[in-house]
Amino acid sequence: MAETKASDSKTPDSKTPDSTRRSERSRRAIYDAALALVGEVGYARTTIEGIAARAGVGKQTIYRWWPSKASVLLEAFVDLGVRAGEALGGDADSVIPDTGDLEADLKLVLRATVDEMNDPGYDAPSRALAAEGVVDPELGARFVEQLLEPQLRLYVDRLSAAREAGQVRPEVDPRIALELFVGPLTHRWLLRTAPLTHAYADSLVEYAVRGLAPR
Template identity: 60%
Template sequence: MRHRTTPDAGRRSEASRHAILTAAFELAGEVGYAKLSVEGIAARAGVGKQTIYRWWPSKGAVLLDAFLHLSEGDSGESDGGGGMALPDTGDLEADLKLVLRATVDEFADPRYDRPLRALTIEIMHDPALAAHYAERLDGPMKEAKKTRLRAAQEAGQLPAGLDLDVAVDLIWGPLLSRWLRRSGPLTHAYADAVVETALRGLYAR
């Protein structure tokens, strides 16, 4: 007697989740955040909108998870820490330049630019999404950055009493500011200059 095999619900759910996140990311780039809707995401992903609401409370939460999903898939940098671990070759300046150049490349990538701007704006207006972003992405990224700077402190490359939170803002803040305000060209040369200028100031202590 043959036993009927039951569908793999877990595999189906994972396939649906992947389709939803991919659809959200693609649509945010195509139509912009204002026109992005749960209905549109569901239609693109081939699922019912109730499936999306079962896993996410809003389209902003879907888009945030889409960025996390893409970052994990690429195993790359995402706003300065997608892999949640910065390179440590022992050369702090070279490592920071590598990371900031990767951030510049991501900001310049048309796949990321429009969706990331949309997500940034939504985070500014949605406290719940902001808290989710801080927990899932911003907090872990900042800790990865501080871990790399702390290793430089232990190696005597940075002052022992340095405020690492302030140091992170000094190093990564200028790129984010220039990208958000479109206040000037965002290039590898600019990233290198930011690292050199920030480190000169930090060493001076």
């Protein structure tokens, strides 16, 4: 229905302010449609056609911008992450604060992650994509490389800074240590073994930070 409003009729080079705004609107509508659809029907049954119909754009608009369903979805998730970072008031490149208090900083981040995992708008599509990555190694690798590793690097940076500040033992490997925080959270989220609460996030941080600190 919004076909005429979208930038379908423009060439990609016609970057007038109006067409840029319309492209941006279409892109956002496509992201939202892709995330909603994959959350509702799962990865396998999400199609480019379905995303286009829901976004109110022609499917050629999607094919022009992305080579595959996996590409649209991964980009939609990257965008979701950027928006979540902005909503937290942080700049997207450094979402883990460094106040000098490692435990307090990690509690803040893990509590925000808990809130995100409990948010149906994040939970449903993320769960669908994660499940598909579990059984599809190629998609899983893209998921890890494009979505997960950039987040994990923020933990590596924060833990490395804490190590330099003497709050983490010199022999601790930050790439392993970060998994003491994200591993349990993800385990509880994906397998739904027990409720994800702020108190749980706090306990994880207390137990693990103590294990990393010098005596």
